[in-house]
Amino acid sequence: MSMRIVIIGSGAAGMSAASSARKASKDAEITVITEDEDIAYSPCAIPWGIEGKTGWGDIVMHDPAFYKQTRDIEVLTKTKVEAVDGEKKEVTAGGKTYPYDSLVVATGGTVFVPPIEGKDLENVFVVRTVRDGKNIQKALETAKNVVIGGAGVIGLELAVALKEMGKDVTVIEMMDQVIPRIADKDMADMIQKDLEGMGVKFVMKAPIQAVKGEGKVSAVTAAGVDYPCEVMIFATGVRANLEIPKALGLDIGQLNAVIAAPTMNAYRRGRLVPDVYVAGDLVQCESAVMPGATMSQLGSTAVRQGLVAGNNAAGGCKKIFGPVASPWVSMVGNYQIAGTGLSLGLASWYGIDVVCGKATGLTRARYYPGGKELVVKVLADRATHRIIGAQIVAGEEATGRIDWLTAAIIDKRTAESFLADSENAYCPPTSMVRDVVLSAVEDLCCKLAQ
Amino acid sequence: MSMRIVIIGSGAAGMSAASSARKASKDAEITVITEDEDIAYSPCAIPWGIEGKTGWGDIVMHDPAFYKQTRDIEVLTKTKVEAVDGEKKEVTAGGKTYPYDSLVVATGGTVFVPPIEGKDLENVFVVRTVRDGKNIQKALETAKNVVIGGAGVIGLELAVALKEMGKDVTVIEMMDQVIPRIADKDMADMIQKDLEGMGVKFVMKAPIQAVKGEGKVSAVTAAGVDYPCEVMIFATGVRANLEIPKALGLDIGQLNAVIAAPTMNAYRRGRLVPDVYVAGDLVQCESAVMPGATMSQLGSTAVRQGLVAGNNAAGGCKKIFGPVASPWVSMVGNYQIAGTGLSLGLASWYGIDVVCGKATGLTRARYYPGGKELVVKVLADRATHRIIGAQIVAGEEATGRIDWLTAAIIDKRTAESFLADSENAYCPPTSMVRDVVLSAVEDLCCKLAQ
Numbered sequence: 086m087s088m089r090i091v092i093i094g095s096g097a098a099g100m101s102a103a104s105s106a107r108k109a110s111k112d113a114e115i116t117v118i119t120e121d122e123d124i125a126y127s128p129c130a131i132p133w134g135i136e137g138k139t140g141w142g143d144i145v146m147h148d149p150a151f152y153k154q155t156r157d158i159e160v161l162t163k164t165k166v167e168a169v170d171g172e173k174k175e176v177t178a179g180g181k182t183y184p185y186d187s188l189v190v191a192t193g194g195t196v197f198v199p200p201i202e203g204k205d206l207e208n209v210f211v212v213r214t215v216r217d218g219k220n221i222q223k224a225l226e227t228a229k230n231v232v233i234g235g236a237g238v239i240g241l242e243l244a245v246a247l248k249e250m251g252k253d254v255t256v257i258e259m260m261d262q263v264i265p266r267i268a269d270k271d272m273a274d275m276i277q278k279d280l281e282g283m284g285v286k287f288v289m290k291a292p293i294q295a296v297k298g299e300g301k302v303s304a305v306t307a308a309g310v311d312y313p314c315e316v317m318i319f320a321t322g323v324r325a326n327l328e329i330p331k332a333l334g335l336d337i338g339q340l341n342a343v344i345a346a347p348t349m350n351a352y353r354r355g356r357l358v359p360d361v362y363v364a365g366d367l368v369q370c371e372s373a374v375m376p377g378a379t380m381s382q383l384g385s386t387a388v389r390q391g392l393v394a395g396n397n398a399a400g401g402c403k404k405i406f407g408p409v410a411s412p413w414v415s416m417v418g419n420y421q422i423a424g425t426g427l428s429l430g431l432a433s434w435y436g437i438d439v440v441c442g443k444a445t446g447l448t449r450a451r452y453y454p455g456g457k458e459l460v461v462k463v464l465a466d467r468a469t470h471r472i473i474g475a476q477i478v479a480g481e482e483a484t485g486r487i488d489w490l491t492a493a494i495i496d497k498r499t500a501e502s503f504l505a506d507s508e509n510a511y512c513p514p515t516s517m518v519r520d521v522v523l524s525a526v527e528d529l530c531c532k533l534a535q
Numbered sequence: 536m537s538m539r540i541v542i543i544g545s546g547a548a549g550m551s552a553a554s555s556a557r558k559a560s561k562d563a564e565i566t567v568i569t570e571d572e573d574i575a576y577s578p579c580a581i582p583w584g585i586e587g588k589t590g591w592g593d594i595v596m597h598d599p600a601f602y603k604q605t606r607d608i609e610v611l612t613k614t615k616v617e618a619v620d621g622e623k624k625e626v627t628a629g630g631k632t633y634p635y636d637s638l639v640v641a642t643g644g645t646v647f648v649p650p651i652e653g654k655d656l657e658n659v660f661v662v663r664t665v666r667d668g669k670n671i672q673k674a675l676e677t678a679k680n681v682v683i684g685g686a687g688v689i690g691l692e693l694a695v696a697l698k699e700m701g702k703d704v705t706v707i708e709m710m711d712q713v714i715p716r717i718a719d720k721d722m723a724d725m726i727q728k729d730l731e732g733m734g735v736k737f738v739m740k741a742p743i744q745a746v747k748g749e750g751k752v753s754a755v756t757a758a759g760v761d762y763p764c765e766v767m768i769f770a771t772g773v774r775a776n777l778e779i780p781k782a783l784g785l786d787i788g789q790l791n792a793v794i795a796a797p798t799m800n801a802y803r804r805g806r807l808v809p810d811v812y813v814a815g816d817l818v819q820c821e822s823a824v825m826p827g828a829t830m831s832q833l834g835s836t837a838v839r840q841g842l843v844a845g846n847n848a849a850g851g852c853k854k855i856f857g858p859v860a861s862p863w864v865s866m867v868g869n870y871q872i873a874g875t876g877l878s879l880g881l882a883s884w885y886g887i888d889v890v891c892g893k894a895t896g897l898t899r900a901r902y903y904p905g906g907k908e909l910v911v912k913v914l915a916d917r918a919t920h921r922i923i924g925a926q927i928v929a930g931e932e933a934t935g936r937i938d939w940l941t942a943a944i945i946d947k948r949t950a951e952s953f954l955a956d957s958e959n960a961y962c963p964p965t966s967m968v969r970d971v972v973l974s975a976v977e978d979l980c981c982k983l984a985q
Contacts, residue, residue, distance in 0.1 A: 414966070453583065492942045509862065510934050511835040516864070
C-alpha cells in the first residue's frame with residue numbers, strides 16, 4: 086500500500102508541503118484539507134487586491150483541479166477538520182475519516198482582535214483571507230472614513246491602498262512608532278512621515294478601547310477619543326492557530342506556537358513525534374542571530390518550512406530547516422522598508438547591548454539621474470561585534486541588499502570581517518561605487534572601536 | 536618632521552588612498568601627482584557623459600581645491616612623473632623632486648589598442664578619461680556611422696548611448712559572444728539580442744585588421760569586410776600601466792600586473808617593499824574563488840584597495856585587502872547584467888569542472904503589475920560543490936542579488952548549504968515569495984546530485 090500523507094491547511098506552507106511530498110514520493114496518496122474556499126494564494130497580496138491593482142483571480146495561483154491534474158494531489162476545500170487522533174493516526178473532516186502515515190499541520194494563524202466592545206459589529210474586519218479582502222472591498226463601496234487598527238506592515242500597506250482609493254484613512258497604533266517590534270523608530274519614522282505626506286492620519290500611543298455603532302460601526306475609540314468611520318479593519322498581528330496542535334497534544338513553546346525540530350517534526354511531552362510535521366505561521370523556530378526561540382510568520386518562511394516538512398513527511402532524503410534571521414520587506418508609499426535579524430526592540434528581548442551604524446546615500450551614482458534615497462542601518466552585538474540585524478529604507482532596490490545582510494547574519498560575520506571581505510557590484514545606473522551597505526558597516530566599525 | 540606620503544594617480548584608487556591616509560594621520564604631508572587634468576571622476580560614467588545624460592561637471596566629484604581645503608591634500612594635476620627613485624625615496628615630477636616616506640602607485644591602466652594600420656587616424660578614439668569623452672562627443676557632432684571595437688561592458692554601454700543619440704552603431708568583436716571572459720554565452724546572448732532589437736549591429740568572431748581613411752577614419756576592416764564609419768572607438772580592455780612600477784623594480788606577475796601583498800605593499804625580487812604600495816587597475820591580486828592570481832579592474836575594487844593602501848601608507852592600524860570575487864554590473868538597453876566570481880571561461884583557466892543551475896522568474900510576484908524578467912545562473916565546482924560564480928540578467932534589481940551571491944562565494948558556501956540556510960525577503964511589489972536566486976541554486980543542487 087502506498088504511503089498516505091494528510092496535510093491540514095492550504096496556504097503557502099501547506100501547498101509547498103504537498104508539492105514537496107509529491108517530488109519526494111511518486112506514489113504517496115496526498116490529501117490537503119482546508120476550511121478555506123481558495124487555496125495557494127498569497128495573503129500578502131490582499132491590500133493590492135482590495136485596491137484593485139491585482140485581480141482576485143490572479144492572487145490565487147492554482148485551484149484544486151490544477152493540483153489534481155498536474156501533481157495528483159487531492160485538495161478538499163471548505164472542509165472543516167472535526168477531529169484528529171494521533172494514536173489512531175487519522176483525521177476526521179467533513180464527516181469522513183482520513184487515515185495517515187504522515188500528517189502535516191499547516192493551519193497558520195488568525196488575526197488577533199483585542200476582546201473589546203463592538204468588535205463584532207458589521208463592517209468591522211480583519212484582513213487574512215481572499216474572502217476578507219472581497220468583503221472589505223464591498224464595504225468600502227459606500228464608505229469614506231476608514232480606521233485601521235495597527236500600524237504594522239499590513240496595516241500600512243492597507244492604509245496606502247485605501248488612500249489611493251480616495252478614502253479618509255486613520256491608523257491607530259498602541260506603540261509610539263509604526264512597524265513596532267521589527268523596525269527601529271528612526272527608520273519607521275521616515276515611513277510614517279512619508280505616509281502623513283500622502284494624507285494618512287496617525288494616532289499613536291493609543292490602545293483601541295471600543296468599536297461603537299448601532300449594528301454597523303460608526304466610530305472607533307482610542308485613548309478616550311472617538312474616530313468616526315464606516316469601516317474598521319484590524320491589522321493587529323497574527324496568532325498561531327493552536328486548536329489542532331493542542332488536540333494532538335503537541336508541545337507549545339514560550340511564544341505560544343508549536344515547537345518544531347529542524348526536520349519540522351513536532352514534539353509531544355519533550356519527545357519528537359515522528360509522524361507529525363508542522364509548517365508556517367503556527368511554528369516556533371530557532372533564531373539564527375542569538376540562541377533562543379523566535380517566530381517567523383513570513384510567506385517566504387512558510388514556503389521553506391513547507392518544502393522541508395513535505396519532503397520529510399514523504400520519506401524523502403532528509404532535509405533540515407535551519408535557524409532564521411527572518412528578512413522582510415514592504416513597499417508603502419514612496420519607500421521600500423526592509424529588515425533582517427533583530428531590531429533594537431527584539432534585541433532587548435535577548436538582553437543584548439546593541440551598537441548601531443548608519444549611512445545615507447543613493448541607489449545610483451550621485452551624478453546619474455533618477456537615483457533614490459537609500460538609508461542603511463546595521464546593528465551589532467557590543468560583546469562579540471557580530472552583525473545581529475539591519476534595516477533599509479529606500480526608494481528602490483532594498484530587497485537584494487537585505488538578503489545580502491541576512492547572509493552576513495547567518496554566516497555569523499562580525500562587522501569588521503564583513504567590512505574587510507565584502508565587495509559590491511557597481512555601475513552608475515544601479516549603485517554608488519561604494520555601496521551604502523558598506524558605508525553603514527564602516528560607520529558601525531567606527532562606533533564599535535570607540 | 537611629519538610623514539611624507541606621495542600618491543601617483545588621481546583616479547578612484549589614488550584619491551581613496553589620499554583620503555584614507557588623511558583619516559589615519561592628522562599631520563602627514565599628502566601629495567597626489569597626476570598627468571590627468573580632472574581628478575576623482577568615474578571612468579565608468581563616460582558613456583553617459585557622451586550621451587549627455589550626465590554633465591561632465593557632475594562626473595568629476597571634487598576638484599583639487601576641495602581636497603586642499605577639506606582634507607589638506609595637495610593635488611598636482613597635468614603633472615608628469617619624470618623619475619622615481621626607490622633607493623633615495625623620491626619622485627621627480629614637473630621638474631620638482633618630492634621625497635617620500637610612503638609611496639602609493641595608482642597609475643591605473645590604458646586601453647589596449649591592437650597594433651594595426653590606421654589606429655592613429657583622426658577620429659579614432661579610446662574611452663578612458665573625461666578628455667576622451669569630450670573629444671568623442673565633439674567628433675560625433677558631424678558623424679552618423681560609428682564603429683566600436685570590442686563588445687565588453689564599456690563597448691556595449693557606449694553602443695547604447697550612441698544609439699540613443701541617433702547614430703548608426705556597429706560593434707565588432709573578436710569572440711563569438713558579447714561580454715566575453717566574464718559572462719557566459721547564454722546570458723550574454725540575451726543582451727546581444729536586446730541590443731540588436733534596438734538597432735545596434737554586431738559583427739562577431741571578427742578581429743579588427745585595419746582602420747582605413749585619408750587623415751580621418753572612413754572605414755574599419757574586420758574579417759576581410761570594410762565597415763564605413765566617421766568615428767571609431769576602441770573599447771578593447773585595459774592593460775596595467777607598468778612604467779612606474781618597472782622603474783621601481785617592482786615584481787610583475789603572471790597576468791602582467793603588479794603583485795600586491797594583502798597590505799597592498801608591492802614586492803621587489805620576491806621581498807615585500809615596506810614603503811611602496813599599489814592600488815587600482817595595475818594590481819594583480821588573489822582570487823576568493825580558487826587559489827591563484829586574478830585581476831579586478833573595477834571602480835569598487837579600486838576604492839577598497841585605495842582605502843587599505845592609503846591607511847597603511849600613513850601608518851594607520853594595519854588593514855588587509857582580502858581575496859576578491861569581483862562582482863560587476865552593467866545596465867545596457869532594457870537589461871541589467873551582473874556577474875560575480877568565475878564565468879565558464881574564467882573557470883576553464885583554473886581547470887575547474889563546472890556544474891550550472893539556472894532559473895527564470897520575475898522581480899515581483901507573478902500577479903503584481905510591472906514585474907520584470909529575472910534570470911539567475913549559478914556555477915559550482917563539481918569536485919567540492921562550492922559556488923564559484925553567478926550571473927544575473929534582469930529588468931531591474933540585479934545589484935543587491937549579485938552582492939548576496941558574492942557573499943556566498945566569499946564565505947565558501949556549497950550549493951547545498953546555501954540552499955538550506957538562505958532566506959529571502961518577500962513582498963509582492965519587490966520579489967517572488969521564493970526568490971529566483973534560491974530557485975537557481977535549487978536547480979544547481981539537482982544537477983550536482985545527478
